[in-house]
Amino acid sequence: MEQPLVPLVPMSHTAHIRSHRKPRRNAPSIAVRAGVAGGVLSTAAVAGASAQAFAAEPVTQTLELPTLTADLATQAAQSADATQQMAAGYQLQAEREAAAEEAAKQAEKDLAKAKKEEARKKAAAEAERKAAAERASRDSERTTLTSTDTTTAPASGSVGTVISFLKAQLGDAYVLGAAGPDAWDCSSLVQAAFKQVGVDLPRVSQDQSMVGTEVSLSNLQVGDILYWGSKGSAYHVGVYIGNGQYLDAANPSKGVVIQDLSGYPATGAVRVL
Template identity: 75%
Template sequence: MRESLVPVVLMSHTAHIRSHRKPRRNGSTLAMRAGVAGGVLSTLAVAGASGSASAADASTTQTLDLSALTADLATQIAQSADATQQAAANYELQAQRDAAAAAAAQQAKTDLADAKAKAAAKKAADEAARKAAAAEAASRSAERTTLSGATSTSTTVSAPASGSVATVVAFLKAQVGDAYVMGGTGPNSWDCSGLVQAAFKQAGVDLPRVSGDQSTAGTPVSLSNLAVGDILYWGSAGSAYHVGVYIGDGQYLDAANPSKGVVIQDLSGYPATGAVRVL
């Protein structure tokens, strides 16, 4: 049998392996790639510089903003402190005003109570004075009636002062103008019986201290036969409430009351109830 002949192609043993050698690049391609790379690098550089500048600007802006914020905050804190201090001062002032108002109200209440009490006391005193004046007026009226009955048949006689009587009268007249003081026995203030007792002591006569006892210390005499130096009394004998000494010419001298003191008065203005003679 006839064998067919197949042509055999002889290949190198390395023909199926790609060459490990890099293809050769021409100069223009390299140049272009270098240019592109350079542009990218330039762009990155510009971008980096721009970013750095922007970061610097941002940092500066942040620094400026922070300084302004700090100053603003300090101002606000100061204003807040001032406001707090002012509020505290206002509160204290208001508290002081409230306390003063409360004190004034309390004082006004106290003053009003005092005024009412004084008004009530004055009213009571006025009423008592009115009643006393009415009683005194009634007493004087009764005494005038008695004196009128006693003098209707005779005339009051004035005897001249002589001897020890003159001493009594001189002492009494020397005390005119002195003050009246209840319980007073001199030398510058007297009550009625204290003055009469001291006057008669100048003449060596010791009289009792009070009016009631002095009204019975001597010989009773009629009011129509009075003599200088006779002791006059008002009220009942033994319980008289006032005494004086007759000094002649229808007058008598006594320590009258706190408003008059020691004075000389007309007997007709305040007639006595009776009289006694000691000298």
């Protein structure tokens, strides 16, 4: 079979030059390029869609923010409540501790007061016991003097009257400045005794030591006035009742008593009867 003739296409006058020949593009290259172009377009489309999606997202986030903020506010409120409750608990505990401490202090004060009151009662009871014993002793002393008195004072006369008055005051109290009838000091008792027989003595012991006639302690007679301290500045006086004894308003603890000169020797003596 004869082959058909193919018409000849005239070549460019520069075709024989290699650098002037147009490169041929084959179908696969065009297809690749087309695919690349399509991919680029697809990527652009996706990017555009993504951009639109991203552009829409702030709306969604803006809608969710109030919910998130509300959660945080709730948590903050709960935390504040818990803190407040904790603070209230601490305050209550502090108040309880303060109350307990105050109660303990008050208990200590009450205990100290009770102890002090108990001690006062004991002291008062002891003082009453001693006073009762002293009263009993005085009563006994009075009974003894009444029944067994061996004083050499005369049964009658001025000296006897003085001694009788003095013994009638045994057991009376000693009170500085008092002048009877139930309380005396040393000089008021002596003054009152001698007043019974019409002898007016000075009120104070210093002046009483200056009256009458001075006598020695070795030549005492019943009714002589004894004094302690210097003559003219004596601080105590009593009356000699015989047998080495004298009667005086001694002091607040003894009152009016009879005592022995040996236990408390006098400084001097004067005689007014």
